Amino acid sequence: MNFGDFLMQNLHQFWQLTGFYNSTWENFVMLAVGLFFIWLAIKKDFEPMLLVPIGFGILIGNVPFNTMAGLEIGIYEEGSVLNILYNGVSAGWYPPLIFLGIGAMTDFSALIANPKLMLIGAAAQFGIFGAYMVALLLGFSPDQAGAIAIIGGADGPTAIFISSKLAPNLMGAIAVSAYSYMALVPVIQPPLMKLFTTKKERQIKMKPARAVSQNEKIIFPIVGMLLTCFVVPSGLPLLGMLFFGNLLRESGVTTRLAKTASNALTDIVTILLGMTVGASTQASQFLTAQTIGIFALGFMAFVIASSSGVLFVKLFNLVLPESKKINPLIGNAGVSAVPMSARISNNLGLQYDPSNYLLMHAMGPNVAGVIGSAVAAGVLLGFLA
Amino acid sequence: MKLRLIIALMVLTFAAGAGQAQSRGALRINEVMVVxxxxxxxxxxxxxxxxxxFNSGFAPLEISKIYITNDKANPxxxxxxLGDVNTRIPKRQHVIFWADGNPTLGTFHTNFTLEPGKDNYIAIFDADGHTLIDEVTVPADLVPNTSYARSIDGSGEWQVRAATGDNDYITPSSNNVIKxxxxxxxxxxxxxxxxxGLTVMAMCIVFSALLLLSICFYIxxxxxxxxxxxxxxxxxSQQPSEAATAEKPSHDSGEEIAAIVMALHEHLNVHDRESTVLTLNKVRKAYSPWSSKIYNMRELPNRAKH
Incomplete structure (x- = not known):
């Protein structure tokens, strides 16, 4: 073999390893999706903390390469770096860590001051189970239907946790769908809130919540964890970590731990979770008819969840005295997109009465939604795992 | 001192309880063949x-140092x-012990045999030698090449299996029920x-859990x-004053709390720990030589002038 042949042969082999040689149209579609997510995050400011890692993860996961070359670089190739990072998603240990951070960030005062708002968080879980029934009608098996339906909880970590247990093959599509709709909460929810409420209802002014003592804030995570986990032990990884994080915050003696859980730890896990979830959407796994079904069901679950929260408040108002009526605009916050959906309640409330600040009232159902979706996830795991 | 001792004892009791939870109670005799x-x-x-x-638990189980016996009087x-990696049974998995009376052949060969035509008592005891983990008496009428097995792995009724049909199979070192x-x-x-059905059940559970929490916090x-x-x-009653007897509102507005906090800060410099109200925290940027950059740098030695 002369030197020229040697060069040509090796360059040809190298060419066969490149992305250009191995690319398919599906790869380019997914790369476009990734770029779209990054654009949404940077230009439109839609959940940038999530969409930037997911969008870039989609780019990483869809760079084409020769899967038969044994390079150990793909996210599904055992032992690769991405595969090791993906273990937190596939084995389901990133979501409880995120819940620890959420607990350490969340102030449950609004809920403690007005415990009846917890029921709005429960009502919004109709979205999950409504979507479950429709998914069964579309031909998904009960475990797949449960994994898809959890999108209605509007809780990305919970969606990932449940899908990793019930339908690992659908996890990429479910996670991307859940985070996409969470980012689109400001677009999806306001029309529904206007549709189901009258102008008079939107102007209901709620009494300011009472001040909550520190003792109550400390008791809440302890009692909350024990009660909810005794009812649904299968929700322990999520609920346990959520309430543990909150105790770190409220105890007043673990400020450093609470700060780490709510800042550094959450940031690290969010980066790894977002990036690996994005990278798991390889074109061959993602571009299927099932994915379209999952996105449609996810949208429907979101619509049902938001609507049922609003409608439940209207129903609840029928039995409440005039002085204790709840503004139905906070019903949408029963989904656990914290604090985005509470902010939407507040903004919409201000449109109809500039002196009507609903933010703190909406935070009650909003954080109840986090607990509710974790309980619903535990129920699904208990019945179907 | 006494209080510390009591706390230490309580911690030890809990630790012992946790240790018990990790014990070998999940181990089960699952299937036996005498001939x-x-x-x-x-x-x-x-x-x-x-x-x-069979390890009926969902965590790996180390079985070295347990006892297997066919004699009630000699547990x-x-x-x-010790020292065999195969004595660690993964979750929901099985191991086979050969009852051939020849322990020199390896870890899984017992020093006793099972006797055909007689009731064979088999038991497993924990490492302490007297805590019974599981026991079974294999009936004397078990014919050759049939096994005595649990209907469900780790639980269920004992039954004779003769490998004659679809639901009657002998499964050494594998599940008694094929999943x-x-x-x-x-x-x-x-x-x-x-x-x-699932929707109704699940929503009832979700509502019950949150209703329970809601009632609890109402109380x-x-x-x-x-x-x-x-x-x-x-x-x-201790310090009667005109201000104390004034009627208080049922709830405080944010403005009032902010004003109180400001007043406390201005006049008493008292720090409020309530994070939801208004927290005024003086940021101190005190100089400390320990973090000073100048002390981390070595000065260049001065050239001696001659």
Missing amino acids: NDDNVVDDYGRHTAWIEL TMYPVP EGNSKVQFFSERDENGL INRIGAAVLRRNKMKSQ
């Missing part, structure tokens, strides 16, 4: 009686030796086709308010 003429062979290619143990008949997919999912597929609210009232009355 083995044409069934599974051991690692020497011989047909001998076998005892299958420490065969101690499972074809997730039984729960199959159950819901067959019995709850439209998902209404805690009431107790908290009562305690607050009592404390207020107590302090009023």
Whole structure:
């Protein structure tokens, strides 16, 4: 073999390893999706903390390469770096860590001051189970239907946790769908809130919540964890970590731990979770008819969840005295997109009465939604795992 | 000092409890064959009686130092030796012990045999030699090449298996019930086709959990308010003043709390710990030589002038 042949042969082999040689149209579609997510995050400011890692993860996961070359670089190739990072998603240990951070960030005062708002968080879980029934009608098996339906909880970590247990093959599509709709909460929810409420209802002014003592804030995570986990032990990884994080915050003696859980730890896990979830959407796994079904069901679950929260408040108002009526605009916050959906309640409330600040009232159902979706996830795991 | 001792004892008690939770209680005798003429062979290619143990738990189980016996009077008949990696049984998995009376052949060969035509008592005891983990008496009428097995792995009724049909098979070192997919999912597929049943159950559970929490905090609210009232009355009775007797609003607005905090800060410099109200925290940037950059740098030695 002369030197020229040697060069040509090796360059040809190298060419066969490149992305250009191995690319398919599906790869380019997914790369476009990734770029779209990054654009949404940077230009439109839609959940940038999530969409930037997911969008870039989609780019990483869809760079084409020769899967038969044994390079150990793909996210599904055992032992690769991405595969090791993906273990937190596939084995389901990133979501409880995120819940620890959420607990350490969340102030449950609004809920403690007005415990009846917890029921709005429960009502919004109709979205999950409504979507479950429709998914069964579309031909998904009960475990797949449960994994898809959890999108209605509007809780990305919970969606990932449940899908990793019930339908690992659908996890990429479910996670991307859940985070996409969470980012689109400001677009999806306001029309529904206007549709189901009258102008008079939107102007209901709620009494300011009472001040909550520190003792109550400390008791809440302890009692909350024990009660909810005794009812649904299968929700322990999520609920346990959520309430543990909150105790770190409220105890007043673990400020450093609470700060780490709510800042550094959450940031690290969010980066790894977002990036690996994005990278798991390889074109061959993602571009299927099932994915379209999952996105449609996810949208429907979101619509049902938001609507049922609003409608439940209207129903609840029928039995409440005039002085204790709840503004139905906070019903949408029963989904656990914290604090985005509470902010939407507040903004919409201000449109109809500039002196009507609903933010703190909406935070009650909003954080109840986090607990509710974790309980619903535990129920699904208990019945179907 | 006494209090510390009590706390230490309580911690030790809990630790002991946790240790107990990790014990070998999940180990089960799962299947036994007394006369083995044409069934599974051991690692020497011989047909001998076998005892299958099953880890019914969902965590790996180390079984070295437990005892296997065929004599009620001698619970420490065969101690499972230390130092064999195969004595760690993964979750929901099985191991086979060969009851051939020849322990020199390896860890899984017991020093006793099972006797055909007689009731064979088999038991496993924990490392302490007297805590019974599981026991079974294999009936005398068990014919050759049939096994005595649990109907469900780790639980269920004992039954004779003769390998004669689809549901009557002998399964050394594997599940007594062959699983074809997730039984729960199959159950819901067959019995709850439209998902209404699961929806009703799940929503009832979600509502119950949050209602329970809501009621619980309603009660805690009431107790908290009562305690607050009592404390207020107590302090009023101790220091009666005109301001204390003034009527208080049922709730405080944010503005009032902010004003109080500002006043406290201005006049008393008292820091409020309530994070939801208004927290004024003086940021101190005190100089410390320990973090000073200048002390981390070595000065260049001065050139001596001659």
